[in-house]
Amino acid sequence: MxxxxxxxxxxxxxxxxxxxxxxxxxxxxxxxxxxxxxxxxxxxxxxxxxxxxxxxxxxxxxxxxxxxxxxxxxxxxxxxxxxxxxxxxxxxxxxxxxxxxxxxxxKTAPQIAFSASLVSSGEMYKGPCADKTLIFKRVFSNIGNAYNLNTGIFTAPVNGLYYFTFSTYGYNTHTMGAILIKNTVRQISVYDSPSADGSDSSSNAAVLQLAASDKVHVELWDNGRVFDDLNGHTTFSGFLLFSL
Incomplete structure (x- = not known):
């Protein structure tokens, strides 16, 4: 402009x-x-x-x-x-x-589990006896082969948290009871003294922290007796929850 x-x-x-x-x-x-x-x-x-x-x-x-x-x-x-x-x-x-x-x-997480009853055939009264370790012969499962059916002992393959359960059955003529043993230390137990009833059964369970090579087994109560047959009254089972 x-x-x-x-x-x-x-x-x-x-x-x-x-x-x-x-x-x-x-x-x-x-x-x-x-x-x-x-x-x-x-x-x-x-x-x-x-x-x-x-x-x-x-x-x-x-x-x-x-x-x-x-x-x-x-x-x-x-x-x-x-x-x-x-x-x-x-x-x-x-x-x-x-x-x-x-x-x-x-792939590397160990898979450990077992379950067994006391006898693999016939029937059995166990106890009272000097060797009180219960050897569960009828193995239903044994993943990882940590349970030894010849000794009745479970050996932990890895450090971890494990679940165990056991049951017992007996008659009133003797004390009916058993104890879960970790290495040599008592953990939990079941017990029933002689009574007027015909038979007794009981069970217990625990979660235990084990190091590799720790051993767990079940023993008879002192002067105790248990019974089992193919109905699987007296049993022992366990499995790894998770390794540590």
């Missing part, structure tokens, strides 16, 4: 300072005015071109700014994309490692 005003002022100045302006005739004046109008039109056209160029330059500047901003945002997006890809790679690797640890844990 300032350029346009300057050009118009210059043109008006030339109208009044041109030599011989007051001495022209009407025809000369008309010609002169036509030339001046033509000149003004040319100037206005040039002004429009200048203004258009200015607007174009301003628009170009704004466009360049927008392009720069878009380029910056695109670069930021690419950076975030790479970071996300890196995080996904780490996450996938962590998940694979966890799955591998789980698989190894399942």
């Amino acid at each position: 300032e350029s346009r005003a300057f050009l118009l002022l210059s043109l008006l100045g030339s109208l009044f300072v041109e030599p011989g302006f007051g001495q022209r005739g009407d025809e000369d004046l008309n010609e002169w005015m036509k030339e001046k109008e033509k000149l003004m039109k040319n100037l206005e056209d040039k002004l429009k071109i200048v203004e258009c160029q200015s607007k174009t330059e301003a628009l170009g500047t704004r466009l360049n700014t927008t392009v720069d901003e878009l380029t910056r945002q695109k670069a930021e997006m690419e950076k975030l994309k790479k970071e996300n890809e890196g995080l996904k790679t780490k996450l996938d690797a962590s998940e694979k490692e966890i799955d591998k640890l789980k698989e190894n844990s399942y």
Whole structure:
């Protein structure tokens, strides 16, 4: 706009300072005015071109700014994309490692469990006797082979927390009872003295923390007697809850 005003002022100045302006005739004046109008039109056209160029330059500047901003945002997006890809790679690797640890844990975790009753055939009265260890001959299961059916002793293969349960059955002629022994130390027991009823049965259970090679077995109560047959009245069972 300032350029346009300057050009118009210059043109008006030339109208009044041109030599011989007051001495022209009407025809000369008309010609002169036509030339001046033509000149003004040319100037206005040039002004429009200048203004258009200015607007174009301003628009170009704004466009360049927008392009720069878009380029910056695109670069930021690419950076975030790479970071996300890196995080996904780490996450996938962590998940694979966890799955591998789980698989190894399942493979390496010992599976220990056994269950047995006192006799494998016929029937038996056990006790009173000097050797009070009860040897459970009829083995229902012995995963891990930690129970020895020849000695009646369970030997812990690994450090862990173990669950044990035992039951006894006897008649009223003798004390009916038994004791769960860890190594040489009494843990829990069952007991019933002779009474007028025909028979007695009882059971007990415990969770024991064992170190590898610790031994657990069941012994008769002093002067006690138990009975068993293929119905499995007198039993001994145990299993590993989890290793430590």
